[in-house]
Each structure stands twice: as C-alpha cells, then as structure tokens.
Amino acid sequence: MAGNSNSGRSAKPSFLKVIEGNAGKKSASDLLRDIETQTVGAAEPPMPDYLSPAAQEEWSRVVPDLLVLGWVHQLDMMALASYCEAVADWRRFRQLIAKKNAGQDESGDVQTYSTGAKQISVWRQLANDAEKRANAAGALFGMSPLARRNMKAAPQPQGELFTNEPKAAASRYFT
Structure with missing residues (x-):
C-alpha cells in the first residue's frame, strides 16, 4: 500500500x-x-488502588527513578500499572516454580503425564508469559538496554556538591 x-x-x-x-x-x-x-514534564501518575501488594512494591521501586529521568507522566498510569502487575505475576510464578522444584520431581518446570510424556508446566508457561508482558511494558519506560538507547533523559540541574549530611561533616573540618 x-x-x-x-x-x-x-x-x-x-x-x-x-x-x-x-x-x-x-x-x-x-x-x-x-x-x-x-x-x-515528568509527573508521578497516581498509583491505582487495584494493584496487588507486590505490584505496589514494584511501583514504589521504579517511579522515583522514572521521575528523575523524566520518563513518566500522569498519562502513563495504565502502562506503568501493566508493567508492575506483570512483574508481580512473574515473581509469584517464579517463587511457586522454585517451591515445586524443591522436591525431586521438578514439577515446577516440567509436567509429566501418566503416559510418560513430558511438557513444559503450566507454571513455567505462566511465568514466561508474565516475563514477556513485563519486558514489553518495561521497554516503554526504558527498562532494557536497547530501550534505553532510544530514550532521552530530561536534563537535570546540577545540585550541590555535598548533600546535607556530608556538607555538615565537611563544614566541621574545612571551615
């Protein structure tokens, strides 16, 4: 066309x-x-109240860094919520797989049928799907090396040489 x-x-x-x-x-x-x-301009989107506790933890972990870089805005709430939930799902499934693999049968990774046929377990499939969702949504916010290559950080004003605590310590010795 x-x-x-x-x-x-x-x-x-x-x-x-x-x-x-x-x-x-x-x-x-x-x-x-x-x-x-x-x-x-960068602005913190409101955290949705429907996020799971693990997703809220991820939200709290990434939003401050995204704000510093200028890569998040209030309009990005849905994309960021999708990323956080996908990461929370991935963690939950990985923990479940690790618990199932703690035994000798490794039923977290491979499902064995009564006929002896083996297939990737549903938990591994769910974890793989959550990982794909997290990677796709995270790429929107520069959460991979390739995605960061195409991102431009907002210019940050240069701050003071010392933050408050080191500045107070330095003033005791160098004044």
Missing part, C-alpha cells in the same frame, strides 16, 4: 536533528521551539 500514513521512515525528533546536524536546513530557532513544545 504505497502512500499511506505508515509509508517510509518515521520523522526524526528535533533534538536528534540538532545533535546530528540539520540536513533539512530547518532554522535553529524552529528546531529549538519544536524541542521545547515536544517535551512533556
């Missing part, structure tokens, strides 16, 4: 044009204005 909206390369972001050079000869002021208007 030639000529539809999916044809050709997707547009290169303005910040990349500034870094690599402006082959299209667009004015620098237009590029800078595009960069400023494309940026969505």
Whole structure:
C-alpha cells in the first residue's frame, strides 16, 4: 500500500536533528521551539488502588527513578500499572516454580503425564508469559538496554556538591 500514513521512515525528533546536524536546513530557532513544545514534564501518575501488594512494591521501586529521568507522566498510569502487575505475576510464578522444584520431581518446570510424556508446566508457561508482558511494558519506560538507547533523559540541574549530611561533616573540618 504505497502512500499511506505508515509509508517510509518515521520523522526524526528535533533534538536528534540538532545533535546530528540539520540536513533539512530547518532554522535553529524552529528546531529549538519544536524541542521545547515536544517535551512533556515528568509527573508521578497516581498509583491505582487495584494493584496487588507486590505490584505496589514494584511501583514504589521504579517511579522515583522514572521521575528523575523524566520518563513518566500522569498519562502513563495504565502502562506503568501493566508493567508492575506483570512483574508481580512473574515473581509469584517464579517463587511457586522454585517451591515445586524443591522436591525431586521438578514439577515446577516440567509436567509429566501418566503416559510418560513430558511438557513444559503450566507454571513455567505462566511465568514466561508474565516475563514477556513485563519486558514489553518495561521497554516503554526504558527498562532494557536497547530501550534505553532510544530514550532521552530530561536534563537535570546540577545540585550541590555535598548533600546535607556530608556538607555538615565537611563544614566541621574545612571551615
């Protein structure tokens, strides 16, 4: 289907044009204005009340880092909730597999039928599915090396050289 909206390369972001050079000869002021208007400020999405306790723990673990990087916004609640639930599911299934494998039969990984046929267990299948869901949702937030390669961290102002505790300690010795 030639000529539809999916044809050709997707547009290169303005910040990349500034870094690599402006082959299209667009004015620098237009590029800078595009960069400023494309940026969505980082904001913590509200944690959904329906998350499982393990998913809430994952939410609390990743949101502060995503805020620092500027990679999360209030609009990202559903994608982030999907990631957190997938990680919680994966952990739960992996723990269940480990418990089942603690015996000699390794029934957590392989299911053996009465005929002697073996198949990957339903717990392993569920864990694999949860891992795929977590990886797919996590890639949206730069949670893999390949995904991070394409992400751009929001510029952070340089803070003080010392935080409060080291600063107080340094002032005792260097004043």
